[in-house]
Amino acid sequence: MKARLKAAKGTHDLFPADAEKFAAVETVARRVFGSFGYGEIRTPTFESTELFARSVGETTDIVHKEMYTFPDRKGRSLTLRPENTAGVVRALVEKGIQEMPRPLRLWYTGSQFRYEQPQAGRYREFRQIGVELLGVPGPVGDAEVLGMLFAFLHALGFTDAVATINCIPRGPARAAFSKALQDHVRPHAARLGAEDLKRLEENPLRLFDSKDPEARPILEGAPKTLDFLDEASRAHHEALKELLVQGGVRFRESAAIVRGIDYYTLTVFEVASERLGAQNALLGGGRYDELVGELGGPPTPAVGFAIGEDRLVEAMTGDVREPRSLVFVIPDGPDEFVYALGVSNEIRGLLPEAIVESDYSGRGIGKGLGRAGQIARDPALHPFRVGAVHAVLLGSREREGDTVTMKDLTSGTQETFPRRELPERLAGRER
Numbered sequence: 001m002k003a004r005l006k007a008a009k010g011t012h013d014l015f016p017a018d019a020e021k022f023a024a025v026e027t028v029a030r031r032v033f034g035s036f037g038y039g040e041i042r043t044p045t046f047e048s049t050e051l052f053a054r055s056v057g058e059t060t061d062i063v064h065k066e067m068y069t070f071p072d073r074k075g076r077s078l079t080l081r082p083e084n085t086a087g088v089v090r091a092l093v094e095k096g097i098q099e100m101p102r103p104l105r106l107w108y109t110g111s112q113f114r115y116e117q118p119q120a121g122r123y124r125e126f127r128q129i130g131v132e133l134l135g136v137p138g139p140v141g142d143a144e145v146l147g148m149l150f151a152f153l154h155a156l157g158f159t160d161a162v163a164t165i166n167c168i169p170r171g172p173a174r175a176a177f178s179k180a181l182q183d184h185v186r187p188h189a190a191r192l193g194a195e196d197l198k199r200l201e202e203n204p205l206r207l208f209d210s211k212d213p214e215a216r217p218i219l220e221g222a223p224k225t226l227d228f229l230d231e232a233s234r235a236h237h238e239a240l241k242e243l244l245v246q247g248g249v250r251f252r253e254s255a256a257i258v259r260g261i262d263y264y265t266l267t268v269f270e271v272a273s274e275r276l277g278a279q280n281a282l283l284g285g286g287r288y289d290e291l292v293g294e295l296g297g298p299p300t301p302a303v304g305f306a307i308g309e310d311r312l313v314e315a316m317t318g319d320v321r322e323p324r325s326l327v328f329v330i331p332d333g334p335d336e337f338v339y340a341l342g343v344s345n346e347i348r349g350l351l352p353e354a355i356v357e358s359d360y361s362g363r364g365i366g367k368g369l370g371r372a373g374q375i376a377r378d379p380a381l382h383p384f385r386v387g388a389v390h391a392v393l394l395g396s397r398e399r400e401g402d403t404v405t406m407k408d409l410t411s412g413t414q415e416t417f418p419r420r421e422l423p424e425r426l427a428g429r430e431r
């Protein structure tokens, strides 16, 4: 036998039992975000490397050491997207955002790629579900996005979610904050590693992303972002808090949340889940009023978030899939296959929401019923969320008489009736 190949480090396969959960979460996303007027956008999985350097930021961990970057055959530098906001903004600017009616309301789902050290909940290919609202400058935009986020989380059973929010100074206030942070950290510079020293000089805000335990205590007494806000930023932040209280979005404030991406201005937020292990960050987001301009578009205020879909599914305890009734069609042997194909399709037509599975093993009705019975007893064996389970038994008697025998595997009752009676017999058995 030839050697078997393994999935690349940090990637994983989703088999139907898991993939159906992801699909169900995406269905809820489509329903909830759609009810706020957000439409789905799908952008390419790879982009020019320059896009991420200009948006996420040269000195962030993501750009600096986590990107999958490669030259294509013509020597262009391409990168597998490490996040999706940059791609969405690039797409809008390319299509002519200045002509589009505002606000723009978009959501996406898809794989993202980061060369990180894999561990539970941290992958090199992972999926995100995200939202972008462009063209609403005031705190009401942040409040819409956070309110919608919480509606989504509640629909998935995360009723105890709490957002941690912060406000990052902009313009001259941001420069003053960076300077104060440098002044605070410099006397302790001898304790910092090379990477944090670079951050200290080039982009002090990124010190908060440091994973070095030595850096933590130094940052604990650091200046607070909220003390550096200019008048307008402070008003924005205070108004947002008021709107969140009114909207029933639970939150707390933390000066330590700065997010590992440079494009954020003003509002930033995260939600963690206690149901996850060490990697407990479920999602992150914030306002990025300068990004559209940075990428060549007209000044456009914007706010959004990205949820780690793998972590979201892992932390979910309830089942958001709709129950579907399962009908096993079991021909006794190969002579009944053609009859079974016809009957199966007829049932699919009558019960569009049901799962109609045919047994083509030719092992006889008894064996086929065994598998159906197993699933009736333990519906979790099936990748879908199975409601009622029925078996349709087709032997030579049924084929010759154009009848079907239907067994309800929950009650155990069984009846034989003419095939033409299927519509009335199946009525109301969708679930």
Ligand code: AMP
Pocket (backbone or CB within 6 Å): 083, 114, 116, 121, 122, 123, 124, 125, 126, 127, 128, 260, 281, 282, 283, 284, 285, 306, 307, 308, 309, 310, 311
């Ligand atoms: P970020 O784009 O870094 O703001 O991340 C947003 C969310 O994506 C995080 O809160 C995580 O839930 C998820 N995430 C980020 N990196 C990874 C990863 N390597 N593996 C799995 N999920 C991730």
